[in-house]
Amino acid sequence: LFSTERQAPRVVHVCDDIACRVKGAEALCRQLESQFGPAGEGQHATWKRSPCLGYCEQAPVALVQRAGPGATDDTLPNVTAAQLTAAVATGGVTPSPGVAVPQ
Numbered sequence: 040l041f042s043t044e045r046q047a048p049r050v051v052h053v054c055d056d057i058a059c060r061v062k063g064a065e066a067l068c069r070q071l072e073s074q075f076g077p078a079g080e081g082q083h084a085t086w087k088r089s090p091c092l093g094y095c096e097q098a099p100v101a102l103v104q105r106a107g108p109g110a111t112d113d114t115l116p117n118v119t120a121a122q123l124t125a126a127v128a129t130g131g132v133t134p135s136p137g138v139a140v141p142q
Contacts, residue, residue, distance in 0.1 A: 047081050051126045052089035052102040061069075062098035064137050070120050075127050088093075103132050 053071065055064045071086045072078065078087045094100040097116030103126045107110045113132045115122055126132055 044054075046106070047083055047085040048082040048106045049130050050104045050106075051084075051086040051123060052092065052104070053086060053123065054090070054092045054094075054098070054100045054102075055088045056091040056095075058095035059099040063097040065118055066101060066103070066119070067101075067123055071123060074124060081127075083125050084130065086116065086123070092121065105130060 051071075052106060053059075053064060053068055068078070068086075068088060075081060075084075075086060079085055089102065092100050092102050092114065094116045095116065099118050101115045101118045101123055103111075103113045103115065115126070115132065122132070
């Protein structure tokens, strides 16, 4: 997730590895593209495809990164289209019910 180029202050990374694809990640990416444009575009908020985020047993999963003062990283296992739309549009993150993963 490291970048040498300036990024939007809010980036939603959608896992598109095999476990997430099997659970619908491609459909989620298509929906984000139709609503917000191609991956990586957007000055204030954007979305991107991501390699595995480590939550294969809770696929599909997304990571919401907010930069700047009070920067946060929120993982959304079992993510829904509504959660992704809210994360890109407003930065709002509503956790999904699911199995707790040890930290």
